[in-house]
Amino acid sequence: MHQYMGEMWTRMWKTNSEELKEKAMTWRKEPTIHRIERPSRLDRAHKLGFKAKQGIIVIRTKVGRGGMRKQRPTSGRRPKHMGVVRIKQTENMRRVAERRVNEKYPNMEVLGSYFLYKDGKNIWYEIILVDPAHPSIAKDVEFKKRLRAFAK
Secondary structure (H helix, E strand, C coil): CHHHHHHHHHHHHHHCCHHHHHHHHHHHHCCCEEEECCCCCHHHHHHHCCCCCCCEEEEEEEEECCCCCCCCCCCCCCHHHCCCCCCCCCCCHHHHHHHHHHHHCCCCEEEEEEEEEECCCEEEEEEEEECCCCHHHHHCHHHHHHHHHHHC
16 A cells, blocks of 8 residues: 555656646645644655654655855844855755754654645645654554664
8 A cells, every 4th residue: 555655656756647746736836844633645654763753753845946156135134044054065954954843843853755746936845743752652562672773
């Protein structure tokens, strides 16, 4: 079943299906970092370790596309607000998305992320976060091992 889901997503990307375009239209109207109930690509989410249990959340985020080199504004602004500083050529957009989500949810740890869609302006990713302090996660032996591996 999961293999079929992956093939379906690949087919939708290759043909640039209308269904995917409609989804992207609704995603554009959402906030940049948006918590969702369940993952869009269940096959990828399960491969990364997603389980439908408390303490695990899924976030859909969009990152702006375009050149890594932006011109600095000529007016007197501080570097933080120029939009030039935090995007680097050595860091790919998926890592940028993970970092931004991790800044918004500081008590959670990133379990993994996967690509959803890209258009002319944005790239969308879904990021799976785990709360290591949640009792259902703290009791789960598999997640304990996985979170220890991330900490190192």
